[in-house]
Amino acid sequence: xxxxxxxxxxSLAEALIGAHRYSSLAGExxxxxxxxxxxxxAIAYTVFYRTDEDGQPASLRDEDAALDRWEAIWRRxxxxxxxxxxxxDQWHGRFDLLDETHPFYQVPEASIGTPHTAAKLNxxxxxxxxxxxxxxxRAGGAxxxxxLSEAARWLIYLQGYDDASVKPKxxxxxxxxxxxxxxxxxxxxxxxxxYALGDNLFETIWINTVFLKDGEQLYGEPLPSWxxxxxxxxxxxxxxxxxxxAELFTLQSRRVLLKMSEGLVTEYSEYCGDxxxxxxxxxxxxxxxxxxxxxxxxxxxxxKPHAPSRQLWRDFSTVAVQSTENRxxxxxxxxxxxxxxxxxxxxxxxxxxxxxxxxDSSGSSVTNTVSDSLSFHVDLLTEAGYIWQKHIVDQVHLCxxxxxxxxELAGELAIAAGKRETExxxxxxxxxxxxxxxxxxxxYYRIDTAFRQWLLRPKAExxxxxxxxxxxxxxxxxxxxxxxxxxxxxxxxGEAAFIGxxxxxxxxxxxxxxxxxxxxxxxxxxxxxx
Numbered sequence: 001x002x003x004x005x006x007x008x009x010x011s012l013a014e015a016l017i018g019a020h021r022y023s024s025l026a027g028e029x030x031x032x033x034x035x036x037x038x039x040x041x042a043i044a045y046t047v048f049y050r051t052d053e054d055g056q057p058a059s060l061r062d063e064d065a066a067l068d069r070w071e072a073i074w075r076r077x078x079x080x081x082x083x084x085x086x087x088x089d090q091w092h093g094r095f096d097l098l099d100e101t102h103p104f105y106q107v108p109e110a111s112i113g114t115p116h117t118a119a120k121l122n123x124x125x126x127x128x129x130x131x132x133x134x135x136x137x138r139a140g141g142a143x144x145x146x147x148l149s150e151a152a153r154w155l156i157y158l159q160g161y162d163d164a165s166v167k168p169k170x171x172x173x174x175x176x177x178x179x180x181x182x183x184x185x186x187x188x189x190x191x192x193x194x195y196a197l198g199d200n201l202f203e204t205i206w207i208n209t210v211f212l213k214d215g216e217q218l219y220g221e222p223l224p225s226w227x228x229x230x231x232x233x234x235x236x237x238x239x240x241x242x243x244x245x246a247e248l249f250t251l252q253s254r255r256v257l258l259k260m261s262e263g264l265v266t267e268y269s270e271y272c273g274d275x276x277x278x279x280x281x282x283x284x285x286x287x288x289x290x291x292x293x294x295x296x297x298x299x300x301x302x303x304k305p306h307a308p309s310r311q312l313w314r315d316f317s318t319v320a321v322q323s324t325e326n327r328x329x330x331x332x333x334x335x336x337x338x339x340x341x342x343x344x345x346x347x348x349x350x351x352x353x354x355x356x357x358x359x360d361s362s363g364s365s366v367t368n369t370v371s372d373s374l375s376f377h378v379d380l381l382t383e384a385g386y387i388w389q390k391h392i393v394d395q396v397h398l399c400x401x402x403x404x405x406x407x408e409l410a411g412e413l414a415i416a417a418g419k420r421e422t423e424x425x426x427x428x429x430x431x432x433x434x435x436x437x438x439x440x441x442x443x444y445y446r447i448d449t450a451f452r453q454w455l456l457r458p459k460a461e462x463x464x465x466x467x468x469x470x471x472x473x474x475x476x477x478x479x480x481x482x483x484x485x486x487x488x489x490x491x492x493x494g495e496a497a498f499i500g501x502x503x504x505x506x507x508x509x510x511x512x513x514x515x516x517x518x519x520x521x522x523x524x525x526x527x528x529x530x
Contacts, residue, residue, distance in 0.1 A: 001026035003200075009149050012095060013088045015040060019202035020078040027153055028124045030371035034193055034355045035160040036153060037204065038286075042249040044209045046222035047087045048073060049246075055083040063218050066211035071343045078202055094226035097148055097155075097258060102231060105155050109233040110257035113271035114167050118146050121154050121268055123161070123366070145264035158270075159253050160188030164363035166254065166272050168235060184236075184275050185363050186253040191287035192304040194319065194329050197351040197373070207335070210245060210285045214330055215337030219283075222246035238275045241283050248283060251276070278302050285330025288318045288354075301327045306356040309441060311448055312372040313455060316396055319352060319374065320381055321389045336381040349456065350378040375452070377459050385460035391467055392458065395474050398530060399447060402482040403440040405526035409486050410439030412519035417497035439489060446481050482527060490520045 001007050007026045010018070019040075025033040052058045053072040060066050073079065088095065097104050122143065146154065164185045198204040213219055224246040225231070233255060242248040252273045259267040279292060280300045290304035306312070312319070322328055338344045351373055358368040380388050414435035454474050458467070493516050500515025 012040075012043075013085060015201070016043060016079055016084050016088075016205070017081045019205055020200055022201040023199075024197075024201055024204065028150075029157075029369055030353070030355045031161055031188075031357050031369050032123060032153055032157040034195070034286075034353075035157045035188060037195065037208070038160070038188075038249040039156055040205050041209050042222075042224050042246040043084070043087070044079065044205055045211070045219075045249075046224055046227075046246045047083050048209070049211070049222050051083045053080055055080055055086070059221070060211065060218060063212055063216070066218055067337070067341055067343065070206070070209070070211060070338070071341075074206060074343060079206075091226055097152055098260070102226070103257070104152070104226065105159055105252070106256045106258060107231045107233050108257060110255040110269050110271060113255060113257070113269040115267060115269045117144065118151075118264075118266050118268070119143050121151065121158060121265070122146060123154055123157050145261070145266045147264060151258055151265040155256065155258065158186070158256065159251070160186045161357045161366070162186040162189070162254050162270070163359055163365050165365065166270055168271065184253075184272060185359060187251050187276055189357050189359065189363075190278050190303050190305075191284065191356070192289075192306045193286050193355045194288055194352055195286050195331055196335060197353050208286070208331060210330060210334045212334060212337060213243070213283060213285070215333035215335075220244040225250040225252050232274065234273070236272050236275065238277070241276055241281050243283055245285075282327075282330065285334065288315065288329055289327040290318075291325060291327075298325060305358065306354050306370050306372065308358065308368055308370040311444060312352070312354050312374040313448075313451055314396060314399070314444070316374070316455075317389075317393050320376070321393060332381060335378055339378050339382050344378055346379055347459075348378045349375055351375040374455075376455050379460040380458060382460060387464075388458045388460060388462070388467065391471055392455070395451075395471060395478075398475060399444070399451070399478055401530035402478055402527065403443045405523055405530060406443045406482055406485055406489070407436030407440040408526065409519055409523040410489055411436040412514050412522070413489055413493040413497050413516060415503050416500045416514035416516060416519060417493055418501055439485070443482060443485055446485060447478060450477055450481070479527060479530075483524075486520065486523050486527075490516050490523075 001023050002021065003023055005023070010022075015022075025036055027033045027036060048069060049060050050057065052069060053076065060069065093099055094102050095104050096102075097106075101108070162185060196204070196207045198207050211219060220243045222244055232252060235255070242251070253275070254270045255273045256268055256270045258265045259269070261267075279302050281303070282301075284303070287303040288306075289301040291298040292300040292302055304318070317323075317326060319329065319332060335344065335350065339346070352375070354370075354372045354374070356370050357366055358370065359365065360367050376392075377385075379385050380392075411433065451474070454470070454477070457470055462470075498516045500513055500518065502511045502513050504511055
C-alpha cells in the first residue's frame with residue numbers, strides 16, 4: 001500500500017529499496033503479511049549483517065557494532081539501494097518460482113508429496129480437498145488457479161502457517177501412517193505473533209530486524225534457506241532452534257512443489273519438512289509467551305497464541321512488563337535496548353501488531369485468523385517507564401473486576417427471569433455463566449476504543465501528580481461505562497425478573513432469592529469495591 005492508500009503488486013527488490021515510499025504490506029490476510037514481512041526482514045538482516053550502510057563488506061562482530069549499524073541505517077530513513085540490489089542480483093535465480101533446480105521456497109523432490117489443488121493453497125478460500133466452501137471468496141473457476149504473484153505470496157504463507165493435515169509420502173505410496181513421527185503445523189502457526197509497526201514499510205522492516213537476541217546477545221551469521229547449496233529434502237526433520245534470524249525467518253516447514261498449467265498455478269504437492277520444538281524457543285523474537293507449570297512452579301515458557309475474543313491491551317503485561325512470572329517477546333527487549341541506547345526517538349508512539357492463525361482441535365484445518373494492535377509510547381518499556389507499567393496493569397485489572405461485576409449481574413438477572421435455553425434439544429434453565437460471559441464481552445467491547453485512546457497518553461517523563469490524574473480519569477470512565485451497561489441490563493430484564501424467584505445455589509445446598517433490585521444492589525456494591 002502506498003502513501004495514498006492505493007495497493008499495487010511490486011517486486012521483491014522494490015519492496016526493500018523503495019520501502020520508504022510505501023505505508024505497509026497489503027496482502028490477502030494479516031497472517032500472509034506477517035509471513036512476507038519475515039521474508040523481507042531475513043533479506044535485510046542478511047545484507048546488513050555482512051555490509052555496512054555504505055555497502056562496504058563488514059561483517060558484524062559484536063553488539064556495539066550491531067547497534068551502530070542499525071542506527072546508521074535508521075537515520076537514513078531508507079535502505080541503501082546498492083547493497084540490497086547487489087544481493088538480490090547475486091541470488092536472483094534462487095528467487096525464481098520456476099527454477100528447475102532451486103525453485104523459490106520449494107524442492108523438486110516434493111513431487112512425491114501429498115497432492116492438492118490450488119484452492120487449498122489459497123488461504124483466502126481455506127477450502128479443503130473434501131469440502132467445498134459454499135460462500136467462497138473466489139468462485140467461477142477463479143478458485144482453481146493462482147497467478148504466479150498470488151502463488152508466491154501464498155507459498156510464503158504456507159511455509160509458516162500450513163495445517164497439520166499433510167501426510168507422509170514416499171514414491172511407492174505405502175508408508176504406514178500409523179508409525180509417522182507426528183504431523184505438525186507450520187512454525188508460525190504455533191506463535192502468538194507480535195511485531196512492531198513503523199510509519200512506513202521501511203520502518204516496519206528495520207525496527208523488526210533484530211540483531212540482538214533479547215536485546216543483549218548478537219545473533220549468528222545469516223544463512224537464509226535459499227543460500228543452501230543443496231535445499232533440504234528430508235521428511236519430518238527435527239532441527240535445533242536456529243540462532244540466526246535469517247535461517248529462522250526462512251524456515252522450510254514444508255517441502256513443496258508448485259505445478260503449472262497455461263501460465264497459472266493449478267496444483268501443488270507437499271510433505272512435512274523442518275520441525276522446531278516450541279518450549280523455551282527464545283531465539284524467536286516475534287511471539288508472546290506463557291509459563292509452563294509443573295506443580296505450581298514455572299519450568300519454562302511456550303508460545304501463546306492470541307485468543308479471538310480477547311483484546312491485546314488486556315494482555316499488556318505479556319507485551320511490556322518484565323517480572324519473575326512473565327517473559328517478554330524478544331521484540332520488546334530489542335525495542336527497549338534501542339530506546340535506552342538512543343536509537344529510537346524518545347517521544348515515539350509504538351504500535352504493535354498481533355496475529356494468530358487458529359486451528360481445529362487436531363490442527364488439521366484452519367478455523368480462523370485473528371489480528372489486533374496495541375499502541376503506547378515506547379519509553380514505557382524502559383526503566384523510566386516502570387512506574388507507569390505498574391499503573392497500566394492496575395487499570396487493566398480494574399477493567400477485569402468491573403467486567404466481572406457486569407457478568408455477575410447478567411447471570412443473576414437470567415436466573416431471576418427464569419430464562420430457558422436449549423441444551424441437547426431440551427429446554428433447561430438458562431446458564432448464568434453464558435449470560436455472564438456475553439455481558440462481560442459486551443463490556444470489553446464498549447471500553448475498547450476508550451482504553452486504547454487513554455493508553456496513548458502515558459509517558460515515562462510524567463510526574464506522579466500527572467500519573468494519578470490520568471489513572472483517576474480512566475477509573476471514572478471505566479466505572480461510568482460499567483454502570484450504564486448495568487442499568488441497561490436491569491431495565492431490559494423484564495417484569496418476571498423484577499418480581500424474582502427462589503433458586504438453588506451452585507452447590508444445590510441452599511436456595512437464594514434472585515430479583516432485579518437485589519441483583520442491581522449487589523452490582524453497585526461490587527462496582528464500589530472494585
